[in-house]
Amino acid sequence: GTYIDIGDPIWECPHCKAMIWFSLCCSDGKIQLPLLHEPPHPLNHLLFNNQDPKTKNFQQYIRIYNLMFAFTSPGIKFDKSYNTGKGPPTFRIHRQTHHLIGSLLPMPNNPPKFAQLYIYDTDNEIINRLSQNPLIIIAIKDMLDHHNHYAQRFRMARDKLHYAAVPDLKMKLISQRQTDGRLYNLPTTTEVVSLIVGDEHSADKRDIIIEKKSGLLKRIHELHPAYLPLQYPLLYPKGEDGYKLNIPHKDHANIDAAKRKQVTLCEYFCYRLQSRTNEAQTILHSRRLFQQWIIDGYCMIEPQKLNYVRQHQQQLRVDKYINLTGSNDHLETLGRDRGKRIILPSSFVGSQRYMEQLYFDGMAICGHLGFPDLFLTMTCNPTWPEIQRKVTQSNLTPNNCPDIITRVFKIKLNQLMNDLKHDNIFGNIIGYIYTIEWQKRGLPHAYILIFLHPSNKPKHNYLKLCPTI
Ligand SMILES: [Zn+2]
Structure with a gap:
């Protein structure tokens, strides 16, 4: 028979300008997020130019380049057993992801990792960051030092530790934002990070305090606005905020009756996954890093859903399941003695x-x-x-x-x-x-x-x- 072509995604969403085949972009205009701006040089060149052999190397190894500059460890257990033989790489992960951040300085005899690379032994930074094309590494380092809030703050901490010999310096990653999340995603440097000398008492429960030197890793909550930018400096090159709580829905006819008036994580990712002619394609063009970002996103959304189930066991009427599965319970008796059983x-x-x-x-x-x-x-x-x-x-x-x-x-x-x-x-x-x-x-x-x-x-x-x- 003849081939039926579905055409190109040329329908533009009247609300958010996404170019789409069918509508899943902004829930009919309920969701509004700040549009992504063009990435700074040289990232724009490295992402979008296909002629330069240097950019080919960058595009192929973009995950490695990103990991070199990530402030947090991804805490992802990759299952590599799937990537055998030919075919494009597949990402498959075990368990929940945790983005972790260590202290400002590495413990004795440990090499600097992640954010510590911005502070410790920066004379040898390029060698410490290892592998891949050193010219690209230098260019990215300069770009982040110039544009990225978090990089700038970590450098400032370096200088303070180095020249001022501050005895007890800590860094606080602030979770609250004063600005309207629908319009602004680029807070000022002082809004996102503060350097603290001595004790800090005014921290919000989601703020992250990074100690000067400790062997402990701290977990960053997935609802912290720095969660994504700290892990993906190449996708959020200026330190733009990722998802944050309390971004209100846009006004719409039924807003008073609506049960939920704020943007969810899922809605955030739906919005960001769309291609718009008036928006930079940084994330959509990041190839393998894009895939990792999507999976990370799924892993951020799932705990939210699990939390909902945990808190709504009664409304979900799971008690009626208990008798049904009672006969299967023998093996779990030990576990049930220890904690509360949650039924999915x-x-x-x-x-x-x-x-x-x-x-x-x-x-x-x-x-x-x-x-x-x-x-x-x-x-x-x-x-x-x-x-x-x-x-x-x-x-x-x-x-x-x-x-x-x-x-x-x-x-x-x-x-x-x-x-x-x-x-x-x-x-x-x-x-x-x-x-x-x-x-x-x-x-x-x-x-x-x-x-x-x-x-x-x-x-x-x-x-x-x-x-x-
Ligand atoms: Zn839309």
Whole structure:
């Protein structure tokens, strides 16, 4: 048959100017965040120029360059077992991520790491930062020293420790912001970090106090506005704020009735994941770092959802589950003695009850309708013209654009389901089950089971008639 092209994302959201195929950008204008500005030189050159061999090196190893300048340790346990053989790299992580920050100075006999590199032995900084192209490293270092709030404060701490010999210097990463989070994401240096001599009593509970020298790592809360900029200096080159609490929704007709009037983490990431003609593409063009940023984002959102479940056990009526699973409890008795048991309801995507629920639903459908008649697989093809046009226009490759890939796939899957359900391409259908999975190459694919109406049971071998999708 003929190929049905879904076209380019040329529809501009009237509220936030995102160029989209379908709307998930700003909840119909409820969300407004400050637009990202062009990154300073040389980052703009390194990210967007494709001719210079130096930029090729930077683009390929952007995660390493970012890690060299990150102020916090990512605390991510990467599962490398997936990256065997060919194909684009896959990010797979274990457990929760923790962004950790150490003291200003390293402990005796330990090499300086992360933020300590801004302070300790800076005469040999480039050698300490190791590997990769030294010219690029120098250029990035100069850029951050010139533009980045956090880098500037750490340098100031260095000078104080070095020249003034302050006995007890601490640094406070401030969590509160006075400005309206819808309009401003670039606070002044003094708003984000303060240097403290002696004791500090006025700290907010989310503020981070960095000691002069201690063997302890401090965890930065994912709702601290410095959480993302400290981990991704190349994506937030000036030290722009990441997500923060209490960003109000924009005024809209139903705001008084709305249960929630503030931007959530999920809404923050939805907004940032959009491409706008009037906004810098720093994050969207950061290739492998973009993928890490997305995963990090997911890991920031999930604890919020888990927290909600923990605090709303009664409303979620999980008590009714307890008897159902009582017989499985023997192994957990020890654990239950120690702490409170939290039940993840079946509405929590990915939980055991969620999987069981779907499985039982699937079995119930089969029990009612009999065996499925057709089994279809739809695989995302990175050479689909819509994907190719969009990524070449941005000088990227499909494996650097999981956002484009998943959106195009979902539109085409919806189209196929529409063809099956309403256009009856295989005849009248009375039921279907489908699931979307990700191959290890990062491409989504769907398995679809079709139950045909008895009058439409296949007389032909449909597999031969099935168009290549
Ligand atoms: Zn929008």
